[in-house]
Amino acid sequence: MIKVLITGTFDLLHPGHINFIRQALKFGDFLVILVARDKNVVKSKGQTPYFNENKRLENLEKLNLADKIISGDLNDPYKVIREERPDVVALGYDQQTFVSGLIDFRDNSYLHFKIERLEPFKEDICKGKSIRKAVEDKEAGFLLINKEESWTSHDVVAKLRSIIGIKQIGHTGTLDPFATGLLICAIGQATKLVGLFDLLPKTYEAAIRLGVESDTYDRTGVIAQSSKLKAQSLKLKIEEIMNSFVGKQKQLPPMFSAKKVGGKKLYELARKGIEIERKPGEIEIYQIDELGIMNNELRIRVACSAGTYIRTLANDIGQKLGTGAVLWELKRTAIGDFKISEAVQLNQLKLDNYSGYLIKPLAAINQLNESYARSAWQ
Template identity: 40%
Template sequence: MNGIINCLKPPGMTSHDAVDFLRKQLGIKKIGHGGTLDPGAAGVLPLFVGKATKAVEFFEETTKEYVAEMTLGTTTDTGDNLGHVLETKEVDVDVSSILEVLRRFVGKIEQIPPMYSAVHYKGRKLYELARRGITVERQPRTVEIFSLELIKFEKPRVLFRVSCSRGTYIRTLCEDIGRALGCGAHLSCLVRTRLGPFQIFRSFTLEDIRTCVSQGEVQKIIIPIDEALAPLMPSTRIWLKDQKLFFRGALFPAKKISMEQNAKYARIYDQDNRFLGVGEILTREDNIYLKVIKSFQ
């Protein structure tokens, strides 16, 4: 069994808990996840089964979309509603001021990772230090906010939709927006609605997964590896005589490849349309070549 299940993670469990759940359901140990979600967050969490675990890296740079609620006037030590309240302030803002501040955060911005995060510092995860009451200096990171849309404002709560790059902390975004508004804020609810090609309206709850497994219908919910990769890269085909070179990682001409602008990788099939793996697209003297970087055989 090899493929990806678009899981709808509920709040209250870690991403690793979701992996453990699927391992127990399928009786398969080789399962991983893409794009960690905080325990308090819900939403899209792709689970990679079997050989599909080798494909996780191709989804790491894809954009993510969230619907988030931030509560103005209250800051916490974790940046969300699971932490201890640090300060409360009066909220004296209107829709126009919120819209003006949101516009400032669209584009490339600098974020300082929160202490309660999995970022490593001298071999330790920051949240491990934070739990011991230790705060260390963190270097700012550049992330990109592609869009930031106000959905609803009902004081003190602001509901918004954000599309962003990998590494963006929505908790930190809420804190920074609250700071810019002068009243402070924290993240009070978060749902990831999309991670790359995986969308929430095509996701499956834990109960959906349990039911399909019990009825022997897992194939209804598992996405083939190459199908999941299709929105991210073009495809090409090689003939049988080239397959040994392919599996040895040699360069070989990429003929009749359906190229997309700025494509770095391609899905590779044999003459029987069997998916073989992913190759890196290389250009040498105006000729296009492929070098296998992941075999799925």
């Protein structure tokens, strides 16, 4: 057994904490978490924690990530080290000031433990102050919107501002105008937390038109006939080819995308007829299911990592089939555990009813934590 010890306040748990715990688990197979007592938090941070130490212990236990969770005096963590005798003490990126003291203690106590320093995770977002502000903002929250076709993501935000009368509104995960489905919008101080959704996996349903090609890889571009084909004869080949895309891989972002290279959005260059070299990005496709094929149109469901371009996937499927293919329809059905079935149409929202659809920041963060805690994609 290799025992790892980590320490912290662990108030208002967020994905940064989950990442801290998951990184620590890589150094051993038995994890002990030492949680600061309330008096330590008041002394070090100048305010009482949002949750008392018993609740913070309870919240950590619900994640089911640690083997032992205890509270203790962080002014004297060495007492716990003597008692627990860990093989590794792992420090977060904001705990580096403890290194010299730990080294002196280790050398003088004749205890033989390693000191590991962990990498930060979205440290610009995972800040206790920002999260507490969002939780305490009575107007803040998240709306799950079922975006209609032809609307841009910015159009949705503008419409929400006019309905609710609040200017501070943003969104996560842009959807192209021709795409439909789940768009998560943030209100008030919750806008400071939208980056926490970035790494969640996405699920899409797509219709891919076979036998045609497009300069944008979707139906909004210049369409050219590629080849004539019979869908039935391709069925077995399609299953084999789709399975070949499952797993980790590198994917080249399309020129018609919002990805920035050298400070310029690729689609801005593409519209000028300029094509530049792009670096493939690391993505993962967890699952592809065929939903049917009819009249040369293949319908699929894709569960994938953030940063995956379904347009590129459609084009790549067409290239492997030798038929060409264009993404014809796209609907996002899930972002992590947030589902399209829970989303609301914009035309259903009014000033006097939108709060009934609002997911408060604390509830949203708890849902995020559950996703990150059991994630296979980190």
